[in-house]
Structures are given as C-alpha cells and as structure tokens.
Amino acid sequence: MDIEPRVSLLDALREHLGLTGSKKGCDQGTCGACTVWVDGRRVLACLTLAASCEGREVTTIEGLASDGDLHPMQRAFIAHDGFQCGYCTPGQIMSAVKLIEEGNASTDEDIAEFMSGNICRCAAYPNIRAAIRQVRDEAKADEDAAA
C-alpha cells in the first residue's frame, strides 16, 4: 500500500481499503468512533498516521466476527439494544472488548470511566453498560467453569 504521510489510519482504512466499519466522528480525538486496535491495544485511528502502522497489526470491527459468528460483544449489543443511530457502535464495541481484557469493567462506575473515550450522542449508555456487564459475566462464568 502506497500512501501519503499525512493520511490517517482511519482514512487509509475507509478510503483506501474500503473498510468503512470504523467511523469518522470528530476527526480530532474527542469522540472515539474511530477506535481500532493496533498491536492489540485500543487507539484512535484518526490521530494515528497510517505510515506509522507499517509492520503493526491493525484490527477493525470487520475483524471481530469469526467464520460468520458475531463476537460475543456484538451479540450482546444487539441483545441489549446498545445503540440507536449506530454511528458510534463500532468504536464502542472495539473499546468494550478491550475494557474487559484490561480488567476495567468490574463496576458500573469503572465501565463509565474507562469507556468515557467513546461518546454516544443518542445516549445509549445504560444499554451499552448492560451489554458489557453480560459479556464480562459470561467470560467470568467460562473461566470459573474451566478452573
């Protein structure tokens, strides 16, 4: 991929690779709609230069489902109606999966704090939190069953 240095990772994904799942909200790091993973960490694609991602692993919402099966967080967002217009949802989901991996989802207060980088103008927050709680509790139940 040949790309101008000023092109953001977000524009590279959307305009050059046709991966339009990651959304452009503010394009200045204040809304979280463009949240993706770079080398396994959640970051903002709008403030990341595509050129700086050479040799790094980038995961977008398109990469979350496997073999046509939705990721548990995607299923939980549907089950709990964790969106209204849906524009922030890919970013919310990419953030939420990492939130649980990071261990920052133990209370509603923590979920609110560590999801604060993802703004939802429709204010679907209670349902987003419900979806996150469900995935968190299922993951814990699976761990307990495996132990």
Place this chain on the structure above:
Amino acid sequence: MRPLSYTRPQSVNDAIAIVSANPSSSFLAGGTTEVDLVRLGVAHPDLLVDINELPLAELEEMPGGGLRIGALARMSDVARAQSVMERYPAMSEALLLGASEQLRNMASIGGNLRQRVRCPYFRDNVSPCNKREPGTGCSALEGLNRGHAILGTSEHCIATHPSDVAVALVAFDAVVRTVGPSGPREIAIEDFYLLPGDTPEAEHQLEHGELIAAIELPPLEVARGSLYLKVRDRQSYEFALVSVAAALEVREGVIADVRLALGGVGTKPWRARRAEAELVGAPATAAEFASAAALELEPADVREHNAFKVELAKRAIVRGLTSAMSGGAR
C-alpha cells in the same frame, strides 16, 4: 496542501541529527497532539520524524531510590506501573484522570510534557493569537476565557497549560533529561516550562532537535501519600478547570513537609510555593489550609469569565490537603 514527509529512524542520534538539520521538522511520538495540530493547520512541519522505535520506553529504578521513566513510555503503562502507584500515587491518578484510555495508550509521557495548549483561539488557526502568530494579539483576553489561566498570565497570553501529569511532576521536583544537538542535559521540571511573558510562542526550554529522553523522579517519602484532585465540567474525558496535586506529612499536628501544585489555573503547571512556605511548620488545620490557599491565589489575574476559578482553586486546595492528611481518601 503542503507536502509532508515521514521517516522512522532507528537510533536516538539519527533522530536528533535529522530534526536538527531541518528547522521545519518535528518529532512524532504518540501523535495525539502533533497529528491533530497538523490536520488543523496550526502546526505545519514538512517532515515528521517518528521516534516510536527508539529504545526510550523503559521504567528503571535509580540508584538512591528514584525512578526513571523513559520518554516513550505510554500514559496508560506509567499510570499502572506498581512503582508509580505505590511511590507517586498522584502521578498515577493524574495520568488516569487525563484523556481517555485510547489516548492514554497512544500518548507518550515525553509528548505529554510537550503538548500544546487547548485555547480555542490558538487551535482555530484564524483568530489573532500571539502563541501561534507572535504579534497578532491575544483573542482570549476579551473573548471566551472561561477555561483560561489566572496565574502566570501576561498581557500577551492567558492560555492554560493542559497537562495533568505535569502538575504532579512539578510537585515532586521531577527532572527532565534530554539529549540534543548540544549533548545531554537535565532540566528541573519547574524551569522546563516558561511563563508566556512577552514570548508566549516559547512554552519550554527545549531547543529545536532536543529530545526528551526520560523523566526522573527523586526519592520522596511524602509522595507516597500524595493524591491528585481534578475538578471539571464533566466527570471524565475533560480538561481540568482546577486540579490539585497534594502531599502532606504531619507530625504531632504540625506540617513537617508539604507538596502542592495546581493545574487548570496556570499558564504553566503551577507549583504553589507561596502556600507551601506558609504551611511548613504550621498546624495542620482547615483554617491554615484556607489561609495558605488565599495567599497562593492573591496574585490571581481574572478575566470576564474565569473569576470563579479563584474560589474554586481555594476550595480545591483545602480539599486536596485535607484528603492528603487523612491518607488519600477523596
């Protein structure tokens, strides 16, 4: 559109040489300030020198008990390092109360110190702004200045320094270790930042091509009980209206040692030296805290919309010190 080039050197010396040789080049670390300002047109480098591959991300113990934090360590990693949480909790808290987890995963600690102000007139790339275009005037003086500074101001600039973690660092007398075209040097963090004065375009001491390599925290017993209190318009993901880094050692009711610094009110991270001098040796009472807070805010220079910050800062100081005294409970 201006042409922009990009390079990713593999050694510190190469990075410094490349930037030193080109006056229109910039270092690129986490990018959370630089990429934003380039897109807004406020910054216009013709070459970005990506330093993210350089070996400057380690946390190391220093002989004598201090801690050295590599400039490329990310905010989220520094905040959760056991050594930082145990020995310098106000620093960990300041980091976690800044930005969002995504931005903390990106932003480096060195870049945090060099972040530019959030003044809307600086960022809009249109309004007169002495910081962006020296000599054009300051639009904030008679403009929307609710978020602006009340300490360290000048008639040329009243922009607030936005960093949270720098507030904790000035409270702890951190040292900024740099390497540049003239070799390595260390700068006390309080001297690192410049008041706007007649030259608001200069925010820090670094020369072009000089790179922050590490931040060093001295061993500091009183810091173990420190805390960071942040007051803002919304509960998370917002800059401070007022913030306080506070640490206090009380012996038999008398203040033996105190560290106090303010964010959100100063044109630079504000070490509250006047208050500290008043407090050492005084009884640790709310009345003394209030009197020290009043002394610190005495030189406050308020504008139409930010006068409320004086009272807010006083109350935040009293609350911060009171909480620090009772072991960090907010």
